[in-house]
Amino acid sequence: MAAEEGSLKITMDDEDVVAMVGSAGVDDKEMENGDKLVTSATLKHARDDENIPYWKTSLCSYFRSNSSKCNHGDNCRYAHGEEELRPRPDNTWDPTSERVKKVAKIECDDSDQPLGNLGLSDQTEKCLIGIPVNWDTDKLKDFLDQHGILYKIAKKKKGMSVGFLTFSDVHQLHTALQDLKGKQIGGKYIKVADSIPRSSTNKQMPKSSIECDDLGKVSGDITDDNAVNAEGLVIKCRNAREAVAPLAYMLYNEQLEYKKKSLLHILKKLTRNARKACPSSVPYPDWIQNAREIGGLSCELEGIIESPLSTGYRNKCEFSVGYSVDGKRTVGFNLGNFREGIVAVEEPTDCPNVSNISCQYALIFQDFLHLSKLPLWDRFNNSGFWRQFTVREGRNPVQCDGGERDDVKISEVMLIIQICSSGTDDDVMKVEFERLTSTLVEKASASSPPLPLSALVIQDHKGISNAASADCPLFPLPVQKIGNNSDISGSPKNQVVTEERIHDSICNLRFCISPTAFFQVNTLAAEKLYSLAGDWARLSPDTLLFDVCCGTGTIGLTLAHRVGMVVGIEMNSSAVSDAFRNADINGITNCKFVCSKAEDVIESLLKEYIVNVQQPEIPGSDMKNPVTNGILDSFGNSNTIIVSEATKVGNATHVSETINTESSRQQEVSVVCDNRIINDSASPSVENHDKPSQDEKDMEENNTSMPRFKDVVAIVDPPRVGLHPKVIKALRTNPRLQRFVYISCNPESLMANAIELCTPTVDNPQKGGRNSRGWTNRNISSAGLARQRSKSMPMSKPFRPIKAMGVDLFPHTVHCEMVMLFER
Numbered sequence: 001m002a003a004e005e006g007s008l009k010i011t012m013d014d015e016d017v018v019a020m021v022g023s024a025g026v027d028d029k030e031m032e033n034g035d036k037l038v039t040s041a042t043l044k045h046a047r048d049d050e051n052i053p054y055w056k057t058s059l060c061s062y063f064r065s066n067s068s069k070c071n072h073g074d075n076c077r078y079a080h081g082e083e084e085l086r087p088r089p090d091n092t093w094d095p096t097s098e099r100v101k102k103v104a105k106i107e108c109d110d111s112d113q114p115l116g117n118l119g120l121s122d123q124t125e126k127c128l129i130g131i132p133v134n135w136d137t138d139k140l141k142d143f144l145d146q147h148g149i150l151y152k153i154a155k156k157k158k159g160m161s162v163g164f165l166t167f168s169d170v171h172q173l174h175t176a177l178q179d180l181k182g183k184q185i186g187g188k189y190i191k192v193a194d195s196i197p198r199s200s201t202n203k204q205m206p207k208s209s210i211e212c213d214d215l216g217k218v219s220g221d222i223t224d225d226n227a228v229n230a231e232g233l234v235i236k237c238r239n240a241r242e243a244v245a246p247l248a249y250m251l252y253n254e255q256l257e258y259k260k261k262s263l264l265h266i267l268k269k270l271t272r273n274a275r276k277a278c279p280s281s282v283p284y285p286d287w288i289q290n291a292r293e294i295g296g297l298s299c300e301l302e303g304i305i306e307s308p309l310s311t312g313y314r315n316k317c318e319f320s321v322g323y324s325v326d327g328k329r330t331v332g333f334n335l336g337n338f339r340e341g342i343v344a345v346e347e348p349t350d351c352p353n354v355s356n357i358s359c360q361y362a363l364i365f366q367d368f369l370h371l372s373k374l375p376l377w378d379r380f381n382n383s384g385f386w387r388q389f390t391v392r393e394g395r396n397p398v399q400c401d402g403g404e405r406d407d408v409k410i411s412e413v414m415l416i417i418q419i420c421s422s423g424t425d426d427d428v429m430k431v432e433f434e435r436l437t438s439t440l441v442e443k444a445s446a447s448s449p450p451l452p453l454s455a456l457v458i459q460d461h462k463g464i465s466n467a468a469s470a471d472c473p474l475f476p477l478p479v480q481k482i483g484n485n486s487d488i489s490g491s492p493k494n495q496v497v498t499e500e501r502i503h504d505s506i507c508n509l510r511f512c513i514s515p516t517a518f519f520q521v522n523t524l525a526a527e528k529l530y531s532l533a534g535d536w537a538r539l540s541p542d543t544l545l546f547d548v549c550c551g552t553g554t555i556g557l558t559l560a561h562r563v564g565m566v567v568g569i570e571m572n573s574s575a576v577s578d579a580f581r582n583a584d585i586n587g588i589t590n591c592k593f594v595c596s597k598a599e600d601v602i603e604s605l606l607k608e609y610i611v612n613v614q615q616p617e618i619p620g621s622d623m624k625n626p627v628t629n630g631i632l633d634s635f636g637n638s639n640t641i642i643v644s645e646a647t648k649v650g651n652a653t654h655v656s657e658t659i660n661t662e663s664s665r666q667q668e669v670s671v672v673c674d675n676r677i678i679n680d681s682a683s684p685s686v687e688n689h690d691k692p693s694q695d696e697k698d699m700e701e702n703n704t705s706m707p708r709f710k711d712v713v714a715i716v717d718p719p720r721v722g723l724h725p726k727v728i729k730a731l732r733t734n735p736r737l738q739r740f741v742y743i744s745c746n747p748e749s750l751m752a753n754a755i756e757l758c759t760p761t762v763d764n765p766q767k768g769g770r771n772s773r774g775w776t777n778r779n780i781s782s783a784g785l786a787r788q789r790s791k792s793m794p795m796s797k798p799f800r801p802i803k804a805m806g807v808d809l810f811p812h813t814v815h816c817e818m819v820m821l822f823e824r
């Protein structure tokens, strides 16, 4: 249920104490930072500000379920018996009289951040309100006065005013909120929407590791509306199914409709924000002017492509390891958010997105843990041994024999067991790993049919959060190979092997996947995604394709046969190694991969390749294969740059291979790019955007003898956070790039990036511009930040959103991929 402008939704949470102390603008990362007093963003504020008189302690989840003390002992940070509002020293607040139970959030129409958060106590009916400091509190006061709402603005500090509103009863709160509906304060329309303690929408979702699609990093912007029942009451996830498949209660068609609405909402939001970002001295671009004709959308949404498989589609499941509500060692999914004190884990029963094989392995590992003497990871004390269990599956190429596509066979499985070796004796670990290996192998082969097992990898992670970095140490354990089908390595069955990778098939190509490399979790839906992106990119043999954030090379490699050449950019070195291998395995020779953060190299690479790139190697020629020449850096430093290229210059073959480290990056990139790097100081002007810029003329003059690709296209597929501003700037200011396709697993960040890509620039940027407001960066939304950034974008022709499409890679969850074509 996305909040409609002007609509009213009141959230009541009868289960959790919610102390709203003005949480707008809290950075999630702040909470992650080794913060052992795990609470909520609101509490973070409370600790920061000595003048806030209390903090909140939630009920221990174990206690809640069992009515007895948990096994965390005295170290448990959570309350046993009653949730508490603990007083700060020297305060006048009476903690025992306050229970804040009902909350709502007030939003301003042009901001994603709440204008204020309201929390209502169940005993005194006092309400707390947090107001961003730059907002005119006097106007709010006037408004509240008019409506007979009692309040007291208590504090104005650190970007936040904290106040207390007093209602005589719940009815008065409801009436006040109704009155707020659709009203203007300070020239801004306000809206009241669902809220739970966090103002940041991406913490409102039930978070579970199954949603970790990008190297374990999770965030989401679509409110988990399944957590809100028909009366608008927030309910907690009560089982694993609700935690990882919150839309499973809907028919699949209804899920698609729900996702379509979210995407339409994003397209409208883009129009609104881009309109505000437009400098007042230039007319609105056509696409904004025409938006009214299509219901305010920035472009048409062509539809949503459904997933070929809607059950058991996930090829990767990250299971939590912890205690069930009954106190049993369990491998499954967290029932809620750790920040809210929920640590109970439940078996993956009845989770339609989880595959059978993953469930079976989770159970096998769970049985193993029941007999293990080593402790499970304790997130309260940050100690323990067993942390997480990941199952990754690979399929054989799909047999198109007319049968159902879900008949595809899983031929390879990699199990990744995350541990923390700190404080555990090496010999003890050795014995435990031997027992682990033999248990997994025996039980997998005793299953009917036997479960494939190709690779078993230990990840030794000593950090606090479960999300390990890509360079976290990995140790493959030897396993006796089992499985129905021979794998790509051709290893005979029953042979003991030590594998570090598995293989999957996509668009009839084989892909090698390292433990930490990203691979789309829904392989069959990813095929649809890639071919849509290829179609929209209008590829041809004359196309030079940039695959930005290329992972294991899937997009570029699956489209390589349709283009002249592919240049992939990816920061995870294991994924880049995989990409080289994948080109090799599939005999593809027109792809090059660069291992670096895109923001560090994109500008140089665009200029370098657009000017200099040669027609690719003709199969059968004597040119060296870029893959076999590639320097493969397994598990190397993620900042390493690997460039391997084989190009023909005139009649000569030029092969360069470079490995760069962080410290030498810029210099070495220059070496790779040689003297062909173009000085980037001059930016094309808006007036000249249809004519070749000086840059372009220089390029042409310097390179007249070189054959070039007529067409340059990018397909970008960034992580949830979206593209780095430098990447946006590079795409926008390179005049040769006239179109690109954006694939996004987080439409909110796509929307924010699109604001910068599509807003006109002016020669002499104005400070402020239309509807500017003086948000500090701390409180600003991603859209607001993008609007600000767009003001300093160098003069360049803006892109236009042409069309958008949803691709449902994640049935039963609120997530959806969004694909958008931009042109200029």
Ligand SMILES: C[S@@+](CC[C@H](N)C(=O)[O-])C[C@H]1O[C@@H](n2cnc3c(N)ncnc32)[C@H](O)[C@@H]1O
Pocket (backbone or CB within 6 Å): 214, 215, 517, 518, 519, 520, 548, 549, 550, 551, 552, 553, 554, 555, 569, 570, 571, 572, 575, 596, 597, 598, 599, 717, 718, 719, 720, 724, 745
């Ligand atoms: C959503 S995945 C897409 C991967 C690939 N296109 C695919 O479909 O399998 C995003 C990828 O971007 C990579 N990545 C994240 N931040 C990056 C950055 N700053 N520069 C380059 N790659 C990045 C991640 O390692 C991940 O492989």
